[in-house]
Structures are given as C-alpha cells and as structure tokens.
Amino acid sequence: MGKGRMLQYDTAVDDCYKDGMPKWLSDEELASDDKKNYVVQESEWQKNDWLHLFTEIAFYSKTNNELTAPPPLEIEKVVVVTKEDTEEGHEKLKAHNAIFYVSYKYNGESSEWARDHKAVIRKTMDRKPGHIYLEVVAAE
Template identity: 40%
Template sequence: MMIMQINYSELEEEKEWLDLYAELSLFSKWQANRDGLESAKPFEMKKIVVRTRENVESWKKVKAKNAIFYISFKTRCGQDCNGIIRKTTDDSE
C-alpha cells in the first residue's frame, strides 16, 4: 500500500478533480444547505494524502484507478474541513 502526501500546487491538470472531491465531501455534510455549498467555493487546499496500491509517481496518484483521498481544505468563509473520498474503478467493460 502506497501512501503519499501530494503538493496541490504541482497538480495543475488534476485541480478540478481535487476540487470536486472536496465539494463531494462538503456536500455529504451540508446536504440540506445547497446554497451554502456554492458560497463556500473556491476551496483552499491545505493537505492532500492519497493511498493506493498502484506504484506510480506522486503526481499521477490522482489518476489512480483505485485510491483513497484524505483531503484537508478551507472554505471561502474560513471553515476548516476534512474529507475522505474513495475512488474505485471497475475495469470490466
């Protein structure tokens, strides 16, 4: 199992995915307040840790087929948040 902290500033191409993961984790907490979700963006990523079994370079871990993302971020209104997102891909087509 590979665990690696990722530097958000080095992931220009994957920033949309990481922001989506942060939005998903915040949505699961604020389901009843969808308007508040929009006002919380943009997010300030603080820490991103990716856990995967794939042996790839750190900046490619965001694209791993199966991974767990531990994300620490701050909303625009200053609230500190943590999220855990599990990404799984079924290879059968």
C-alpha cells in the same frame, strides 16, 4: 446496480477498497511520502480540477446540501493512498482505486461552516469507461 455490473465491479476492484471507509490518518501518516502514501503538491491539485470537485462533493455531503451556491473552498492538503504500484508518486493521482485524505477550509459567508474541514474520499473504478464510484466521509 445489476448483478452483471456488480460481478464486474467485484473483480476489478481490490478487496481493500470494499470494506468500511477508513478513518482519518495520523499526522505522521499524512506526512509520510512513501510507496503507499503520496503527499500531493499544491501545483498538482491546482491542475486537477477533479480534486476540487471531489472536495465539493465531500462538503455538500457534510452540509446535507444546505448551501445552494458553489462553496468557496480552499484545499490545504491532499494525501493519496493506493495499492497501485507506480514509478512516480504523482502517478498515484491517476490510480483507478485510491483513497484521498483532503483537508480544506470553507471561506464562504455561512458562519456555521466557516472552519477547517477534513474528508476521506474513496474512488474506485471497475475499468468500464465512464464508471466511477465515490464514497465520502467527513472526518473531524
């Protein structure tokens, strides 16, 4: 990333999204649906294909790209955390800077990966059209 782009990124993204990746939240934190956390409803993640894409990216990063076919993944829960203030909780899905806690299941043929999985996905944007940064860490 060039110096000019880095400066733009540095000023557009809140400092809390620049530190190390967060750890998986506790069950209590994941269950709280408040100003900071939003428990995404199943109907919402069904409508937002990009949540499935983020989950696939997390899965592929975990498997080191061993699987070549699109993985049959079933999202079980999504919690989004952002500092961006929104009137409605579901608006947090549109936040430029957010952290997604996704629990999902692999339902494919590879027995090595057939189990429940968790991922922490940090999405940051520098407000330039087409720019998005994703960081992913598998949580167990």
